[in-house]
Amino acid sequence: MAAEVFRKYDKNGDGTIDRSEITAALRDLGLNPTSGFIETVLKSCDEDRGQTISEDEFKHFLDVLEQIKGLQQMFNEIDADGDGKMTVKELQDKSMKYYKENFSQEKAESMVNFADADSDGTLTADEFIAVMFKEKVFS
Ligand SMILES: [Ca+2]
Numbered sequence: 001m002a003a004e005v006f007r008k009y010d011k012n013g014d015g016t017i018d019r020s021e022i023t024a025a026l027r028d029l030g031l032n033p034t035s036g037f038i039e040t041v042l043k044s045c046d047e048d049r050g051q052t053i054s055e056d057e058f059k060h061f062l063d064v065l066e067q068i069k070g071l072q073q074m075f076n077e078i079d080a081d082g083d084g085k086m087t088v089k090e091l092q093d094k095s096m097k098y099y100k101e102n103f104s105q106e107k108a109e110s111m112v113n114f115a116d117a118d119s120d121g122t123l124t125a126d127e128f129i130a131v132m133f134k135e136k137v138f139s
């Protein structure tokens with residue numbers, strides 16, 4: 001079973017999953033990943049630092065994809081109006097549920113600003129997931 005799933009991601013069939021194949025997998029989830037995020041995903045799976053994901057490391061990659069899906073769900077719930085942008089207010093409204101704390105305006109603002117790669121004042125799923133995933137993996 002695992003080998004079949006691996007082949008689905010190993011598009012060129014060379015036995016490893018490289019950056020472009022990671023990118024394709026993330027696009028399949030509906031993301032538009034930056035090169036920085038792709039690098040983070042690769043590093044989190046690539047235990048032998050071979051710059052690709054081998055079949056041995058593949059289980060970890062599937063776990064990572066699951067984690068990312070979980071973060072997507074979380075994003076969609078916080079994005080209450082479903083416009084694909086998380087505002088400071090939307091984050092504040094759901095902060096008790098997800099962070100067990102009622103965020104002040106200031107705190108919600110500073111979290112949004114921290115993750116807001118294009119500085120438009122709101123977070124896309126890509127901006128949100130990139131930061132949340134990094135915290136999960138490297139903390
Ligand atoms: Ca490949």
Ligand SMILES: [Ca+2]
Pocket residue numbers: 079080081082083084085086087090
């Ligand atoms: Ca929204």
Ligand SMILES: [Ca+2]
Pocket residue numbers: 116117118119120121122123124127
């Ligand atoms: Ca933004």
